[in-house]
Amino acid sequence: MINFTKMHGLGNDFVVIDAINQNISLSSEQIRFMSDRHFGIGFDQLLLVEAATDDQVDFTYRIFNADGSEVAQCGNGARCFARFVRDKHLCDKEEIRVSTNSGILILCFEDDGMITVNMGIPKHKPAEIPILAAEESKFYSVDMVEERRQVDNFSHHVSQRAFGAVSMGNPHAVMQVHDIKTAYVLSIGAQLENHSVFPERANIGFMQVIDQQHIKLRVYERGAGETLACGSGACAAVVIGIEQHLLASDVLVELPGGSLKIHWSGRGQPVFMTGPATSIYDGSITL
Numbered sequence: 001m002i003n004f005t006k007m008h009g010l011g012n013d014f015v016v017i018d019a020i021n022q023n024i025s026l027s028s029e030q031i032r033f034m035s036d037r038h039f040g041i042g043f044d045q046l047l048l049v050e051a052a053t054d055d056q057v058d059f060t061y062r063i064f065n066a067d068g069s070e071v072a073q074c075g076n077g078a079r080c081f082a083r084f085v086r087d088k089h090l091c092d093k094e095e096i097r098v099s100t101n102s103g104i105l106i107l108c109f110e111d112d113g114m115i116t117v118n119m120g121i122p123k124h125k126p127a128e129i130p131i132l133a134a135e136e137s138k139f140y141s142v143d144m145v146e147e148r149r150q151v152d153n154f155s156h157h158v159s160q161r162a163f164g165a166v167s168m169g170n171p172h173a174v175m176q177v178h179d180i181k182t183a184y185v186l187s188i189g190a191q192l193e194n195h196s197v198f199p200e201r202a203n204i205g206f207m208q209v210i211d212q213q214h215i216k217l218r219v220y221e222r223g224a225g226e227t228l229a230c231g232s233g234a235c236a237a238v239v240i241g242i243e244q245h246l247l248a249s250d251v252l253v254e255l256p257g258g259s260l261k262i263h264w265s266g267r268g269q270p271v272f273m274t275g276p277a278t279s280i281y282d283g284s285i286t287l
């Protein structure tokens, strides 16, 4: 039997498991079963709280997508991780350091109950993202097929799509759209997530710029599909928007599940993300 807590960050939902006081070893098949919203518990990501492996950090933070793949970054999950270790009395520090497969994250409790995460320094070189491109660019482009429906008729249009790309510890592509409500998030998102230009697949953001300090964003996540919010996606959109001279250094990112505040002061600097983390219920499951 595994004890878990169901949590969410702006509707990006998680099963969080204490793997310090429980002996946990999950196959990707078991993770896929638990992520199923009809036959299992349902979640976008499963988060494991593990013991620190050195004295630089307080914990190890592991992340699995709903499709069972292990990944290296999850921003909304990081805020839930902080709330979980505090609620379960595993740590009472105001600032928590966790190691992930992509480096160290620093999680800080704010006076108003929000949590700020130092998400690390974004990486821009093609090999670091990774994206198959000869050189770094603010705009990459690939051919995409768009399916349009008119009454009973489907037509297919091939068009070039331009996007920015960055690693926030995980790979992101972000394209600007006129209106996120009408953007082809599911079809373009699924195609670009799995496009051969991304050897490790990618998370795909659709960004509508309202003004220099405000964007609307929908994210089609690698290994999970469209989610109500994506923390690393919000950071990636702001970094790419700043690189493309569209945004200022403090941006409110409005996602379908709510808003995040993102701050980035430019190349070589870490990105800071502030937002809520909510516990829904404790449960247990026998696999």
Ligand SMILES: N[C@@H](CCC[C@H](N)C(=O)O)C(=O)O
Residues within 6 Å of the ligand: 012, 044, 045, 065, 071, 072, 073, 074, 075, 076, 077, 170, 171, 203, 221, 222, 223, 224, 227, 229, 230, 231, 232, 233
């Ligand atoms: N929801 C996350 C990102 C989770 C991982 C992502 N799907 C990936 O495969 O890299 C967030 O809030 O950052």
